[in-house]
Amino acid sequence: MNCAVLQFPGSNCDQDAVKAVAGTLSLKADLVWHETADLNAYDLIIVPGGFSYGDYLRAGAIARFSKAMQATVAAAERGAYVLGICNGFQILTEAGLLPGALRRNDHRQFRCDMVELEVVNGATDFTRAYEKARVTIPIAHGEGNYYVDDEMLKRLEENQQIVFRYASEQSPNGSVANIAGVINERGNVLGMMPHPERAVSERLGSTDGISLFRSILTSWRDGHAS
Amino acid sequence: MRREPTEQEIRDQRMYVKFGLTDDEYARICTRLGRLPNYTETGVFSVMWSEHCSYKSSRKHLRRFPTQGTHVLQGPGENAGIIDIGDNLAVSFKMESHNHPTAVEPYQGAATGVGGIIRDVFTMGARPIALLNSLRFGTLDQARTRYLFSHAVEGIAFYGNCIGIPTVGGEVVFDARYAENPLVNAMCIGLMTHDQIATGHASGVGNPVLVVGAKTGRDGIHGATFASAQDPNEKERSAVQVGDPFMEKLLLEACLELIATGRVVGIQDMGAAGLTSSSAEMASRAGSGLTLDVSRVPCRETGMSPYEIMLSESQERMLVVMKEGESAIAEEIFAKWGLEATVIGRVTDDGSLRITEGERVAAELPIAALVDEAPVLDRPAVRPAYLDQLNVAPVRLSTQGDLTGDLLALVAEPTIASKEWVYRQYDTMVRTETLVRPGADAAVIGIPDSQKAIATSADGNGKYVYLNPRQGGAMAVAEAARNIVCTGARPLAVTDCLNYGNPEKPEIFYQFRESIDGMSEACEKLGTPVISGNVSFYNETGGQDIYPTPIIGMVGLLEQAERLVTSAFKRGEGAVYLLAPKGQAIRDGLGGSAYLAMKRPDEALSYQLPAFDLDAEKAVQDACLALAEAGVLAAAHDISDGGLAVALAESCVQGSVGLAVAVTIAPDDEQEVLLFGESPSRILVQVRAGQEKRLKELASSFLVSFLPLGAVAETDRFHITLNEKTAIDAEVSALRDAWRGAIASWMN
Numbered sequence: 026m027n028c029a030v031l032q033f034p035g036s037n038c039d040q041d042a043v044k045a046v047a048g049t050l051s052l053k054a055d056l057v058w059h060e061t062a063d064l065n066a067y068d069l070i071i072v073p074g075g076f077s078y079g080d081y082l083r084a085g086a087i088a089r090f091s092k093a094m095q096a097t098v099a100a101a102e103r104g105a106y107v108l109g110i111c112n113g114f115q116i117l118t119e120a121g122l123l124p125g126a127l128r129r130n131d132h133r134q135f136r137c138d139m140v141e142l143e144v145v146n147g148a149t150d151f152t153r154a155y156e157k158a159r160v161t162i163p164i165a166h167g168e169g170n171y172y173v174d175d176e177m178l179k180r181l182e183e184n185q186q187i188v189f190r191y192a193s194e195q196s197p198n199g200s201v202a203n204i205a206g207v208i209n210e211r212g213n214v215l216g217m218m219p220h221p222e223r224a225v226s227e228r229l230g231s232t233d234g235i236s237l238f239r240s241i242l243t244s245w246r247d248g249h250a251s
Numbered sequence: 252m253r254r255e256p257t258e259q260e261i262r263d264q265r266m267y268v269k270f271g272l273t274d275d276e277y278a279r280i281c282t283r284l285g286r287l288p289n290y291t292e293t294g295v296f297s298v299m300w301s302e303h304c305s306y307k308s309s310r311k312h313l314r315r316f317p318t319q320g321t322h323v324l325q326g327p328g329e330n331a332g333i334i335d336i337g338d339n340l341a342v343s344f345k346m347e348s349h350n351h352p353t354a355v356e357p358y359q360g361a362a363t364g365v366g367g368i369i370r371d372v373f374t375m376g377a378r379p380i381a382l383l384n385s386l387r388f389g390t391l392d393q394a395r396t397r398y399l400f401s402h403a404v405e406g407i408a409f410y411g412n413c414i415g416i417p418t419v420g421g422e423v424v425f426d427a428r429y430a431e432n433p434l435v436n437a438m439c440i441g442l443m444t445h446d447q448i449a450t451g452h453a454s455g456v457g458n459p460v461l462v463v464g465a466k467t468g469r470d471g472i473h474g475a476t477f478a479s480a481q482d483p484n485e486k487e488r489s490a491v492q493v494g495d496p497f498m499e500k501l502l503l504e505a506c507l508e509l510i511a512t513g514r515v516v517g518i519q520d521m522g523a524a525g526l527t528s529s530s531a532e533m534a535s536r537a538g539s540g541l542t543l544d545v546s547r548v549p550c551r552e553t554g555m556s557p558y559e560i561m562l563s564e565s566q567e568r569m570l571v572v573m574k575e576g577e578s579a580i581a582e583e584i585f586a587k588w589g590l591e592a593t594v595i596g597r598v599t600d601d602g603s604l605r606i607t608e609g610e611r612v613a614a615e616l617p618i619a620a621l622v623d624e625a626p627v628l629d630r631p632a633v634r635p636a637y638l639d640q641l642n643v644a645p646v647r648l649s650t651q652g653d654l655t656g657d658l659l660a661l662v663a664e665p666t667i668a669s670k671e672w673v674y675r676q677y678d679t680m681v682r683t684e685t686l687v688r689p690g691a692d693a694a695v696i697g698i699p700d701s702q703k704a705i706a707t708s709a710d711g712n713g714k715y716v717y718l719n720p721r722q723g724g725a726m727a728v729a730e731a732a733r734n735i736v737c738t739g740a741r742p743l744a745v746t747d748c749l750n751y752g753n754p755e756k757p758e759i760f761y762q763f764r765e766s767i768d769g770m771s772e773a774c775e776k777l778g779t780p781v782i783s784g785n786v787s788f789y790n791e792t793g794g795q796d797i798y799p800t801p802i803i804g805m806v807g808l809l810e811q812a813e814r815l816v817t818s819a820f821k822r823g824e825g826a827v828y829l830l831a832p833k834g835q836a837i838r839d840g841l842g843g844s845a846y847l848a849m850k851r852p853d854e855a856l857s858y859q860l861p862a863f864d865l866d867a868e869k870a871v872q873d874a875c876l877a878l879a880e881a882g883v884l885a886a887a888h889d890i891s892d893g894g895l896a897v898a899l900a901e902s903c904v905q906g907s908v909g910l911a912v913a914v915t916i917a918p919d920d921e922q923e924v925l926l927f928g929e930s931p932s933r934i935l936v937q938v939r940a941g942q943e944k945r946l947k948e949l950a951s952s953f954l955v956s957f958l959p960l961g962a963v964a965e966t967d968r969f970h971i972t973l974n975e976k977t978a979i980d981a982e983v984s985a986l987r988d989a990w991r992g993a994i995a996s997w998m999n
Contacts, residue, residue, distance in 0.1 A: 040682070044699075138675050
């Protein structure tokens with residue numbers, strides 16, 4: 026599986042994603058500069074966290090116009106896996122790869138914490154390796170307040186597109202229906218505010234991100250075995 | 252364009268006074284130049300000779316700090332110091348204040364403080380890996396304090412989170428003494444290999460000098476002079492700079508990429524006094540000269556005068572000297588990151604700083620006069636009268652005493668309470684190497700692809716230094732080191748941020764001088780040289796000075812990250828002991844304590860501190876370190892604000908365990924001293940299951956005492972018995988709620 030981690034000016038979780046892919050899958054991910062227009066070689070594209078282009082205007086709003094993001098949209102259309110983490114999730118919603126929008130946290134503060142998540146859909150290509158329904162993965166964001174209207178929420182629920190929810194009664198950011206991560210209808214694009222790349226070893230306090238990366242590799246292998 | 256005043260007008264109307272120069276200093280400048288300085292030159296001298304840039308009040312005394320050590324690769328005098336941590340790896344760090352800007356505009360003031368210290372570290376060639384900050388505010392019952400506090404924290408979060416450097420530790424203290432003069436001290440740590448070290452030298456005649464990064468605007472003109480003035484209310488908001496962490500992230504990546512080419516001769520942050528101080532200091536270090544054409548500096552606004560360009564403190568800029576003919580390398584790398592790198596001048600050998608605007612010479616000044624010949628003051632110091640009026644501290648405050656209620660109240664004092672409200676606004680985990688997050692004695696950060704980790708803490712106690720400047724200074728160093736050894740790391744070196752009141756008052760200067768001696772003695776004894784630092788004077792408003800508040804930032808090394816010890820008590824492990832100087836587990840009353848300040852606020856400054864002995868401190872730290880390295884410790888926690896009972900409560904809350912303690916003391920009426928007294932040099936340790944014998948054997952080789960306190964319990968009960976009578980009986984969950992909820996309850 027060929028893996029790319031996009032790098033925008035202002036990305037700051039790009040190296041962490043590379044490290045997590047190496048640590049969990051023993052694969053070397055390529056850092057791909059935002060001016061790259063061709064991502065045909067890649068089976069997994071990670072859009073990492075950070076503050077792409079300073080998050081000026083609105084988080085993710087400028088990054089969607091980059092050459093690398095246009096190539097990512099094309100890659101998603103041909104069926105490549107796309108994983109957007111934190112700022113990456115914001116970019117994927119801005120780029121129209123995922124429904125909804127991420128607003129400023131309802132309490133108006135940045136929030137960094139270990140949070141408990143419910144794996145709502147453990148059957149996706151990104152979550153099939155999870156053996157438990159509750160996992161602990163950190164968050165770190167100021168704009169993670171997920172919004173969709175009632176109609177879209179209903180569709181997401183019906184299609185089982187809600188992959189992660191915050192497990193606590195009170196979400197850490199005000200998200201609609203406690204949503205922490207959603208997948209597209211086709212099932213190859215996942216966006217999530219929590220950082221699975223920060224939960225890949227005991228020394229970081231959680232290993233619950235490992236199954237996410239392993240799920241993707243297993244899914245890719247299955248897809249290529251047939 | 253407005254006409255600039257002439258040389259004669261500056262002299263006749265004493266305009267230099269507005270710039271912060273005294274009559275005497277102006278006269279010296281005229282004599283040195285053999286002529287009257289023009290407007291730009293007067294501005295350049297005024298910032299270079301300001302307290303902020305010249306350290307004129309402090310320089311003579313700072314020389315007393317020990318700065319040598321076999322592991323010191325770069326001591327004070329550069330943008331940041333550097334220490335060797337083995338395996339060709341090095342760590343660069345420094346702490347700096349941004350107090351005055353924060354008092355005026357807390358969000359940008361604090362944010363740009365973070366931005367400035369990050370630049371100081373990556374200028375050395377190091378990749379920043381951690382941030383800490385030490386904060387002081389007034390009391391939270393004041394609306395203005397809540398405004399300053401919340402905005403400063405938000406500004407720190409804004410900058411550090413965006414740039415992607417984890418904020419891993421620090422401290423926050425609330426005291427009315429800081430109401431008008433909040434302190435924001437930011438520390439940055441960077442990691443590098445030995446061959447990546449860069450310095451701020453402008454050498455090699457003919458080498459090109461470049462301004463890189465952001466464009467120059469009119470913001471922050473005279474920020475350095477402003478930091479050397481007294482009353483923040485008289486300070487102008489326009490002299491506070493505005494930060495752009497996105498720009499700095501690009502600058503960081505571009506500079507590290509540029510330094511890695513090996514083509515950089517020298518590089519320096521444009522911090523206080525911008526282009527003026529960066530150019531003068533770089534030339535001074537190399538013994539060279541510079542000629543700079545300000546008309547080539549990329550400006551954000553039109554019509555900026557040489558004076559404005561030289562004195563602008565626009566953020567996110569660097570001055571770089573490249574090898575001759577290789578400036579294109581810089582231009583190319585910076586273009587990739589969307590930044591400008593512009594040649595504005597050359598290195599010369601005539602020892603002068605020559606500023607031109609196109610063909611016109613705007614200023615021509617001897618660099619030696621600006622840097623080396625800056626005034627060095629010998630300020631008078633007089634022992635303040637209050638020091639001789641302090642009484643022997645009481646050992647008992649309440650007669651009937653609800654000690655459980657006292658403990659619950661003490662853990663909810665904002666200075667002692669959990670700072671979760673603060674640090675959950677910081678990204679503490681980016682870079683995925685944060686092994687111990689904020690809230691512990693010291694933060695621990697892993698070194699990638701290595702078994703090593705570094706531990707770091709920032710500590711200071713202004714009240715202690717006020718009550719005993721020399722001893723308080725030493726205690727600040729000792730506490731920082733104690734926090735480091737509690738993780739199992741060996742303390743290596745110190746950066747200091749020295750925050751004081753008005754140095755023109757002999758009593759304030761006495762506090763400064765004495766505390767430097769105290770810090771120096773402790774650094775010497777504990778083997779932790781000072782490798783960088785910063786002085787902030789004039790933290791005074793309306794005649795009221797802050798407590799003398801030196802903050803010590805310390806870095807230590809854990810050779811084996813897996814040997815890391817944390818402060819949380821653990822289930823299934825052994826007993827809890829008090830590690831203290833031989834025969835001195837309990838001593839010396841309640842002077843300086845948080846308990847005294849809470850129970851008798853009017854008498855908080857009336858009593859002497861408990862005694863402190865550096866040899867005893869060293870023995871305790873050596874013992875703790877030996878025990879940690881031998882792997883016999885399940886937990887270790889420094890005893891500081893609030894004393895033994897608070898430390899026990901914190902370790903229980905962090906581990907979600909109960910505790911049963913039974914101690915016999917004599918005499919009977921000293922229970923408050925035992926529970927809440929703040930005798931220094933004490934550490935709580937929990938032994939690993941089955942390691943009791945080994946602990947006692949190892950401990951017996953040090954001159955320390957081990958007082959058995961009790962055992963961790965699988966309950967929600969925090970129970971302390973003294974002389975077979977219950978002294979404290981609380982639910983751990985109640986302690987946790989009081990401790991965790993205190994600051995949030997003020998802020999929400």
